[in-house]
Every structure is written in C-alpha cells, then in structure tokens.
Amino acid sequence: xxxxxxxxxxxxxxxxxxxxxxxxxxxxxxxxxxxxxxxxxxxxxxxxxxxxxxxxxxxxxxxxxxxxxxxxxxxxxxxxxxxxxxxxxxxxxxxxxxxxxxxxxxxxxxxxxxxxxxxxxxxxxxxxxxxxxxxxxxxxxxxxxxxxxxxxxxxxxxxxxxxxxxxxxxxxxxxxxxxxxxxxxxxxxxxxxxxxxx
Numbered sequence: 601x602x603x604x605x606x607x608x609x610x611x612x613x614x615x616x617x618x619x620x621x622x623x624x625x626x627x628x629x630x631x632x633x634x635x636x637x638x639x640x641x642x643x644x645x646x647x648x649x650x651x652x653x654x655x656x657x658x659x660x661x662x663x664x665x666x667x668x669x670x671x672x673x674x675x676x677x678x679x680x681x682x683x684x685x686x687x688x689x690x691x692x693x694x695x696x697x698x699x700x701x702x703x704x705x706x707x708x709x710x711x712x713x714x715x716x717x718x719x720x721x722x723x724x725x726x727x728x729x730x731x732x733x734x735x736x737x738x739x740x741x742x743x744x745x746x747x748x749x750x751x752x753x754x755x756x757x758x759x760x761x762x763x764x765x766x767x768x769x770x771x772x773x774x775x776x777x778x779x780x781x782x783x784x785x786x787x788x789x790x791x792x793x794x795x796x797x798x
Contacts, residue, residue: 606657613653613661617670622683624696624711624723625673628652631705636679639706642695647687652679669717673709681711688732689713697727 617623628636640650655674662670681696683689700706708720718726729735 609654609657610661610664613658614664616649616682617661617665617667619685620682621685622687622689622692622711622713623670624681624683624693625670625709626679626681626696626700627676627707627709628679629677629705631703635699635703635705639695639699642699643681643692646683646691646695648681648683648692650679650681652677667712669712669715672717673711675709678709690726690729690732690735693723693727697724700724 631639636650636652643650655676655678658674658678658680659671662668662674681692683692696706696708700708708723710717710719711723712718730738
C-alpha cells in the first residue's frame with residue numbers, strides 16, 4: 601500500500617472516530633467475503649458502517665482522534681462497526697450478536713460508547729434490549745403514566761362536583777311541586793273562578 605493511501609485511510613478513520621459516538625469491534629477472522637457483506641448490509645440498515653481495518657493504521661487514527669480507549673480492542677484481525685449519531689446502536693449490536701451466534705466465527709471484542717469502553721459481553725447484553733422505537737415508547741409511557749395519574753387526580757374532584765350538582769338538581773326538582781301546564785285537567789277554568797268570586 602502506498603504511503604499516500606495509508607495517510608488517506610488514517611485521515612478517514614480519524615474523522616470517523618471523532619464523529620462516531622458508538623462503535624463495536626469484532627474479530628472477523630474466518631468469515632467468508634459473503635458473510636462479511638451480509639453483516640455489512642445488516643448494520644447499514646441500522647445506521648452503521650462495518651469496516652475491516654488494519655490495526656496499525658487504526659492505532660494511529662485512534663491516537664490522532666484522542667480515542668485511546670479503542671487501542672486495547674485492536675488485537676488480531678479487526679472489523680469496526682461505526683454507529684452514526686442517528687443510528688440504532690442496539691440494532692447494530694443485535695446484528696453483530698446474531699452473526700456471532702449464526703456463524704460461530706465472528707467474535708465481538710467490545711466497543712466504545714460515549715467515550716466509555718465496554719466489553720464483548722456488554723455488547724451482547726445491549727443486543728438483548730428491545731429496538732430503539734420500542735425503548736422510546738417505553739420511556740414515553742414511563743413519563744406519561746405519572747402525568748396521567750395527576751390528571752386523573754385533578755379530574756376526579758371535578759367529576760365528583762358534577763355528580764353532586766346533578767344530584768342536588770334532581771333533589772330540588774323532586775321537592776318542588778310541579779306547576780300545572782296551561783290546559784291541564786287540574787287547572788280551574790277562568791269562567792268558574794269569576795263566577796265564584798261574584
């Protein structure tokens with residue numbers, strides 16, 4: 601590989617390491633080109649890039665990017681799944697874990713999340729979480745549940761007040777005698793009233 605090509609690769613890796621909040625490192629030794637391509641396709645769907653890297657160039661890039669925590673994971677043939685800022689880290693971890701389980705070859709070494717090193721078993725635990733959309737729904741549900749409870753507490757006295765008012769109206773209607781409507785049988789005709797008065 602030409603020196604200019606190496607420098608370009610180091611620059612690209614440095615930029616990725618600076619802009620990628622989460623990445624996972626795996627040993628791909630033994631995977632076929634087809635299996636690597638399948639895995640690459642799966643992680644792309646979830647907002648990540650799966651790249652086979654040279655450790656020497658990646659070490660230089662990690663040092664330049666200030667990502668020294670990555671250095672411990674670069675032993676043997678390495679591939680890195682760079683999860684973009686809007687990518688789904690859980691889905692990428694699941695794709696890697698599924699590939700490791702299916703092929704029995706891929707070995708997840710670990711990763712870096714928000715500047716913190718995580719182990720291979722941490723990545724596998726992450727893969728067991730529900731997808732991002734489900735997690736968001738659960739978080740929103742957890743936030744809304746207390747708000748709904750508060751709304752219920754506020755509405756309950758109002759509903760009780762409405763019930764009391766309705767009950768009082770019914771009570772008052774039952775206590776007051778009904779005034780006869782004009783033309784009803786209980787009403788005395790005007791001509792009789794005049795005759796009795798005279």
